[in-house]
Structures are given as structure tokens and as C-alpha cells.
Amino acid sequence: MAQLSSRMRTLVQPHLADIEPYDPAFTPCKINLSANENTYPLPEGVREAIDAALAATPLNRYPDPMSNDLRDQIAAWRGVERGRICVGNGGDELLYNFLLAFGGVGRTLLTCPPDFSEYAFFASLTQTGVERVWRDPATFDVPRDELLDAASRADLVILTSPNNPTGNLVPIDLAREVCRVCPGLVMVDEAYGEFADACTTAECLLDECDNLVVLHTLSKAFGEAGIRCGYVLAASDVIDAFAAIRQIYSVNVLTQAVAFAAVRNRRTFAPVVDEIRAQRERMVQELSALVEPLASQAAVWPSHGNFVLVRLPHASDVRARLRDEFSILVRDFSYAPGLEDCLRITVGTPAENTAVLDALRAIMECDGCDERG
Numbered sequence: 001m002a003q004l005s006s007r008m009r010t011l012v013q014p015h016l017a018d019i020e021p022y023d024p025a026f027t028p029c030k031i032n033l034s035a036n037e038n039t040y041p042l043p044e045g046v047r048e049a050i051d052a053a054l055a056a057t058p059l060n061r062y063p064d065p066m067s068n069d070l071r072d073q074i075a076a077w078r079g080v081e082r083g084r085i086c087v088g089n090g091g092d093e094l095l096y097n098f099l100l101a102f103g104g105v106g107r108t109l110l111t112c113p114p115d116f117s118e119y120a121f122f123a124s125l126t127q128t129g130v131e132r133v134w135r136d137p138a139t140f141d142v143p144r145d146e147l148l149d150a151a152s153r154a155d156l157v158i159l160t161s162p163n164n165p166t167g168n169l170v171p172i173d174l175a176r177e178v179c180r181v182c183p184g185l186v187m188v189d190e191a192y193g194e195f196a197d198a199c200t201t202a203e204c205l206l207d208e209c210d211n212l213v214v215l216h217t218l219s220k221a222f223g224e225a226g227i228r229c230g231y232v233l234a235a236s237d238v239i240d241a242f243a244a245i246r247q248i249y250s251v252n253v254l255t256q257a258v259a260f261a262a263v264r265n266r267r268t269f270a271p272v273v274d275e276i277r278a279q280r281e282r283m284v285q286e287l288s289a290l291v292e293p294l295a296s297q298a299a300v301w302p303s304h305g306n307f308v309l310v311r312l313p314h315a316s317d318v319r320a321r322l323r324d325e326f327s328i329l330v331r332d333f334s335y336a337p338g339l340e341d342c343l344r345i346t347v348g349t350p351a352e353n354t355a356v357l358d359a360l361r362a363i364m365e366c367d368g369c370d371e372r373g
């Protein structure tokens with residue numbers, strides 16, 4: 001594993017000495033289904049609305065620190081007051097700020113791996129301890145009693161719904177119970193919430209649970225990973241804390257303008273999300289048929305996100321062949337505990353999905369030839 005130079009290891013803060021420089025293992029490929037981006041073109045008219053908003057944005061002035069126009073637009077959409085929304089430079093900044101404000105030395109964050117690796121990373125940067133309740137290795141369900149027991153002792157909890165990379169939901173009543181027993185704040189990370197059924201969001205608990213924080217992003221369903229814009233919904237005093245510790249200009253004028261235009265045009269994204277959901281079901285079906293001959297050596301999990309997790313023998317080799325022979329990039333999770341031989345494939349356009357399915361078929365048939373030969 002890569003590490004900092006020995007000089008840097010002595011100069012950085014002691015808790016950062018073993019940090020590994022981030023390597024996304026990114027190779028330019030014709031088809032990139034590795035990062036759960038929305039690979040569809042923007043809905044008709046939205047790009048024009050965005051370009052007009054950008055053209056009208058002065059660049060010489062500092063941004064509105066709190067993105068108030070955008071907050072009003074989000075408030076009208078989500079049905080909460082502006083004071084219960086904080087906008088960030090991507091969901092990632094809000095996750096980091098969550099740990100910066102509420103974690104730290106002597107505090108513990110409870111997570112349910114396998115989940116989003118950034119949680120443990122931001123915990124390590126902020127010297128927050130991590131407590132783990134592992135998911136069921138076959139279904140990836142979170143064990144209810146163990147979770148509630150650990151949550152009653154945790155300072156912070158993050159539940160991911162739909163979970164990345166396993167695709168399953170946290171039931172609302174379980175999220176409610178966690179909020180009841182946890183003495184600190186509970187974040188439900190709904191980065192993929194738009195791809196799940198409407199009734200699955202924990203937002204309906206916001207009035208009832210004043211320690212709940214719901215995280216959203218424009219990076220996934222809204223196809224704007226490049227602008228870096230996310231937001232949290234929470235009680236107004238929680239938002240005040242987020243506002244107090246943030247880098248005041250982290251959400252720049254261009255991001256605010258694009259996000260405002262996208263949120264105002266939000267209804268035009270619904271058909272794209274519907275298409276991705278339909279393609280996701282197609283992927284689950286066709287991948288299941290593909291790995292069926294492998295019986296217990298393989299698995300395909302149902303998903304509520306815009307990605308599908310699949311287990312198959314020699315997953316790392318399969319990923320490398322997809323990249324080198326077919327110029328298709330998917331995410332390898334083989335190294336991650338609980339995800340041995342697992343690949344995560346983002347649901348792309350129909351043509352991209354056909355390409356990855358055809359490539360996998362070719363690779364797997366050829367494996368059969370090798371064994372016979």
C-alpha cells in the first residue's frame with residue numbers, strides 16, 4: 001500500500017502518519033460504470049437552463065455563504081423550512097463536517113459495514129473512534145438488536161439507505177428506534193434515495209426525531225457529480241452547528257447557480273430515474289441468469305440504488321479483463337471485508353448495460369473453455 005514519505009510521516013499530525021494517499025484506481029475507459037454516476041444526458045432543456053444561469057453569474061463576488069436561494073428552492077421541494085437545510089460541497093463535505101462538529105477524540109461513530117468507505121476515513125481524520133455492527137454476510141441486513149444495543153452507547157450513528165455498495169434499505173421503523181436510543185445524532189445517508197421507492201425515506205421522521213440528520217446529494221440521481229453539491233435536513237439547531245463550523249465559501253457561485261437550476265427543473269429528472277430503475281431490474285435479472293450455473297459460488301443482490309452488487313469467482317481478474325479487453329470500468333470490492341469477490345456495477349444507459357452484460361458473458365464462457373481445454 002502507498003504511504004507518505006518518511007519526512008511527511010514525522011511532520012503530519014501523529015494520527016495521520018499512516019494515512020494512505022487516495023488512489024481511485026481510475027483508468028480512462030470507454031464505459032465508466034465504476035462511480036455510481038448518472039450516465040444519462042441531462043433532461044431536455046436542463047442544460048440550456050444551467051448554461052443561462054452560469055452566464056448570468058458574476059464571478060468577481062464571493063458566494064452567498066449559506067446558498068440561501070438554493071436553500072429556498074430545496075425547502076419548497078422537500079417541504080421543510082430553510083433553517084432546517086445546510087448545503088455543502090458535495091455530500092462528502094457534509095459527512096466530514098458531521099464528524100468534525102460532533103465527533104473527535106473520545107467520541108465514537110457507529111457504522112454498519114460493508115458500507116461507504118468515506119465514513120471510516122473522515123472518522124480517522126477527525127480522530128473519532130469507529131464502532132462497527134456488521135451486516136448479515138448473506139443478506140446484508142443490519143442485525144436489529146445488535147444495532148440498537150450499540151446505538152445506545154454511540155455518540156454518532158450513520159445508517160445508509162439505500163446502502164452503498166450492498167443496495168438494501170434500512171427500514172424506517174429501525175431508523176426511528178435508533179434515533180430513540182442514541183444519545184447523540186443519527187445520520188441517514190440517502191445519497192441514492194431518489195432511486196428507491198418514495199415511501200422509504202427517513203425524512204418523515206424529522207419532526208419526530210430532533211437528533212436525525214438526512215443527507216442528500218445532487219451527484220447521483222441529478223447527474224451532477226462534477227459540481228459538488230449536497231445538502232442535509234435536520235432540526236434547526238443542528239443546522240446552526242453545521243453552519244457554524246463550515247468553510248464559509250465552500251459552495252461556489254457556479255455550483256449554487258447550477259444546483260438552483262437543476263432543483264428548479266427537478267420534475268424533468270423523474271423519467272430518467274424511472275428508466276434507471278427499470279434498467280436496474282434488467283441488470284439484476286440478466287446478471288442472475290448469467291451466474292446461475294455457478295450456483296453458490298456467485299450471487300446477485302437486489303438493489304434500491306443505481307448500481308448492482310454481484311459476486312463471482314475471480315472478481316478482480318474479471319474486473320481487469322473488463323477494463324483491458326472491453327474498456328469498461330466497474331468497481332472491485334474484493335479487498336473489502338464481507339465483499340470477497342464482489343463487483344459493483346453502476347446501472348448505465350441501455351447500451352452501456354448491454355455492453356457490460358455481453359462482455360461478462362464472453363469472459364465467463366471463455367473461462368469455461370479454459371477449464372475444458
Ligand SMILES: *Cc1c(COP(=O)(O)O)cnc(C)c1O
Pocket residue numbers: 036089090091092093116160163164189191216217218219220225228229230
Ligand atoms: C456518492 C455518495 C455520497 C456523496 O457523494 P457526493 O458526490 O460527495 O455528494 C454520500 N454517501 C454515499 C453512500 C455515496 O455513495
